[in-house]
Amino acid sequence: MSILFSILLATIAAGLISITIAATLSFKFLSAIVENMVSFSVGILLATAFLHSLPEAFEAPGVSPTTLFSFLLAGILFFFVLEKIALLRHNHHHEGDGHDHHHGHDAENAGKSGWMILVGDGLHNFVDGILIAAAFIANPGVGILTAIAIIAHEIPQEIGNFMVLLNAGFSKIRALIYNSICGLLSTIGGIVGYLYLDDSAKLIPYLMVFASSNFIYIAVSDLMPQMHRRFQLKESMKQIVLILLGVALVLSLSFVA
Template sequence: MSVLQSIIFITALAGTVSVLIAASCSLSLLSKMVENMVSVSVGILLSTALLHSLPEAFSFPGSEPRLLFATLLAGLLGFFLLEKISLLRHSHHHEGDGHDHHHGHDAEVAGRSGWMILVGDGLHNFVDGVLIAAAFMADYHVGFFTALAIIAHEIPQEIGDFMVLLNAGFTRSRALLYNLICGLAAVLGGVLAYFFLAQAHSIMPYLLVIASSSFIYIAVSDLIPQMHRRPHWVESLRQTVLIACGVGFVLLLSVLH
């Protein structure tokens, strides 16, 4: 098997295995607890962005902190504008308000956070594909263990993504399909890195920052406001504990990684 064939095979495996493992947890064990799992998703998304992706982006040799912070700002504002355009397009109406909206209109509007999380997930998987390809081009064994490490650290993020998609109104089958498609972005990253490694390496920190901005924006602008709608102190305590569980899950796998 050639190096390119190995890269395609391993990136496809890495991009789908983590999704399937996360799906087996999210769609069978956790989907009945979506309301509570929103809190876990907040912890997972924020800790993935702030404790994993952003530090990785800033650790790239030659990366410019000012440009990376500017990219983070641009990403946050960009996702704000995407959501604003979506809101304007759908106006502020809802089903049953007398404006003759079709069934499922509310789910479509709620689904905008789902589409944004998929954008961030796709970019993150693309970067993972570049990392796997770079490792494989150095040494087969290094590439293999890099893929295993990426699968391990992707699982909590994918669980968080599934919870966001289910909360946004996606069906289980659609959530699985779109996550698998995003997972295959790793193959694209791997193939492009094989042919253009220097150029791909130079844009990786900025892709990581944009992906992180989507995770941060969705957690702060969409999920946390939902949690504030249940202000009772018992519910607030449960939410805090579940956020801590999400953070702890990511930290545990980071330590093992």
């Protein structure tokens, strides 16, 4: 079996398995309580960024912490501007459309930014594909283990993605289709990694930081403000517990992987 075929098989399998498991858990057990799962998603997104992606990026040899922090700042500002443009466009086209909405209704819905998480997820999957390619080129056995590890850490992240998309008004089918398309980017990353490993490997830390900036921005800018609207003590305690559960899930699967 050629190395390229092994990479293609591993990246496709990694995407399909993680998305299938996450979709099954999200749609069968979590979609009925998606409002509470927003807090769970915050824990997953922040833990993925701060405890997985960013440490890997900063531990890469030959990278400047100042440069990586600059990419993190640039990413957060980029997603702010991107969302601002989307909000202005959505507001221009839909406000005053004759429907009985309060002023800002459509802008609030657009501001949930479920679609924006697909950008970060796509980048993250692309990087995963490069990592799988690098591992297979080094040693096919290591490649298989790397794919398994990536599946393990992708499952909680994909659950978080599904919850964000459902919370933003995506139907289950639409969320599954868009997430599956993002999953295919790992295969593209695998091909790029196989063909241009040296060049693409140098970009990995910066892509991971940029993807992390997306997760951080969505959690802090879009999801946490929603949580603050439910300020009763009981609701607040539930939110804190769910955030910690999201963090614990990422940590536990990181140890397993």
